Amino acid sequence: MSHIRIDNIHKSFGPVEVLKGIDLELEQGSVLALLGPSGCGKTTLLRLIAGFDPVDEGSIHFGQKLMASSSVFVPPERRRIGYVPQEGALFPHLTVEGNLAYGLPKCANRKQRVAEVLELIGLQDFGHRYPHELSGGQQQRVALGRALAPDPQLVLLDEPFNALDLELRRSMCEDVIALLRKTGTTAILVTHDPGEAFAVSDQLAVMMKGQIMQCAPPETIYWQPASETVARLTGDAIFMPGECAEGGIRSALGVIPLYSSCPVPSCHNATVMVRPEQFQWCQNCKGVPAWVTRRSFRGDHTLIEVEIDDMCLSLRMPSLTTPQLGESGHLRVLGKCMAWA
Numbered sequence: 463m464s465h466i467r468i469d470n471i472h473k474s475f476g477p478v479e480v481l482k483g484i485d486l487e488l489e490q491g492s493v494l495a496l497l498g499p500s501g502c503g504k505t506t507l508l509r510l511i512a513g514f515d516p517v518d519e520g521s522i523h524f525g526q527k528l529m530a531s532s533s534v535f536v537p538p539e540r541r542r543i544g545y546v547p548q549e550g551a552l553f554p555h556l557t558v559e560g561n562l563a564y565g566l567p568k569c570a571n572r573k574q575r576v577a578e579v580l581e582l583i584g585l586q587d588f589g590h591r592y593p594h595e596l597s598g599g600q601q602q603r604v605a606l607g608r609a610l611a612p613d614p615q616l617v618l619l620d621e622p623f624n625a626l627d628l629e630l631r632r633s634m635c636e637d638v639i640a641l642l643r644k645t646g647t648t649a650i651l652v653t654h655d656p657g658e659a660f661a662v663s664d665q666l667a668v669m670m671k672g673q674i675m676q677c678a679p680p681e682t683i684y685w686q687p688a689s690e691t692v693a694r695l696t697g698d699a700i701f702m703p704g705e706c707a708e709g710g711i712r713s714a715l716g717v718i719p720l721y722s723s724c725p726v727p728s729c730h731n732a733t734v735m736v737r738p739e740q741f742q743w744c745q746n747c748k749g750v751p752a753w754v755t756r757r758s759f760r761g762d763h764t765l766i767e768v769e770i771d772d773m774c775l776s777l778r779m780p781s782l783t784t785p786q787l788g789e790s791g792h793l794r795v796l797g798k799c800m801a802w803a
């Protein structure tokens with residue numbers, strides 16, 4: 463049985479329907495990443511799960527227990543949830559220990575629990591410091607520790623590393639998720655960053671305009687997106703026209719095999735999606751003749767424009783293997799693809 467189950471959640475603010483029938487399930491101890499553009503309703507969904515706002519329709523179960531529906535509302539303090547907001551929001555007048563102890567009941571083992579959490583977040587020597595005496599990454603670890611201290615059954619992380627630069631954000635996120643896995647805590651992470659979502663989640667839910675477009679393991683989302691929209695939201699993708707053929711879709715790059723999960727597209731006007739890493743440039747291989755008409759070096763990758771027959775493709779290739787401007791050769795697609803009518 464799933465640990466957290468969300469069925470057909472609807473939520474409106476005034477006349478605007480922000481969540482339009484959300485279904486999600488999480489297994490005990492798993493991490494779900496919620497990825498979607500700004501304003502699609504990610505924070506609203508987290509707030510309903512946390513119990514900060516009531517749902518209009520649908521239900522939220524933790525195990526067998528109904529937490530929210532149109533007629534039931536369990537208040538946040540009885541949901542055993544840890545919430546890590548954007549930018550941590552630590553109390554500036556409290557030390558690290560004070561922040562960690564804040565949500566704990568005043569009982570005998572309070573001090574011991576603070577010490578355990580300090581060790582868990584790797585800040586044993588920082589208990590007496592104030593938030594302004596910590597780096598951004600350390601502050602976020604304290605924010606996570608504060609959420610974990612009361613031993614929650616679910617942790618909600620709302621873009622908690624936004625304020626950090628990309629490198630630090632990704633490594634912090636991986637550290638934090640490793641911590642959550644160590645404690646077996648079920649978690650939902652909201653993020654704008656597909657790389658972060660892919661790296662840390664068991665399931666990735668792609669959200670758009672108040673709906674879940676697809677929820678699946680990260681590799682399935684990347685290679686077998688359910689729609690063009692999901693493909694665009696989760697990384698670079700090239701879309702080409704094609705038509706049905708034996709063994710797949712016939713395109714300007716030959717017949718490309720399709721994943722079995724692919725809904726069979728109509729034979730005409732199909733669109734096939736190829737990820738940039740699937741293109742291979744070679745001199746004497748089975749591929750279609752092509753030549754490079756533009757080239758722009760970007761460090762670890764190079765952008766090129768390639769002409770094939772009467773079509774022009776913009777590709778991102780690893781810099782070490784990118785052909786030169788004016789070079790001709792052959793281009794082929796490796797692996798399978800998705801296509802839609």
Ligand SMILES: Nc1ncnc2c1ncn2[C@@H]1O[C@H](COP(=O)(O)OP(=O)(O)OP(=O)(O)O)[C@@H](O)[C@H]1O
Nearest residue numbers: 475476480498499500501502503504505506507654
């Ligand atoms: N209390 C509220 N009253 C009215 N409208 C609201 C309220 N809370 C959120 N909204 C609206 O609901 C929509 C979804 O907001 P939400 O914060 O859930 O999006 P988000 O996906 O988390 O965005 P971001 O990634 O920018 O944080 C937005 O149009 C927002 O203006």
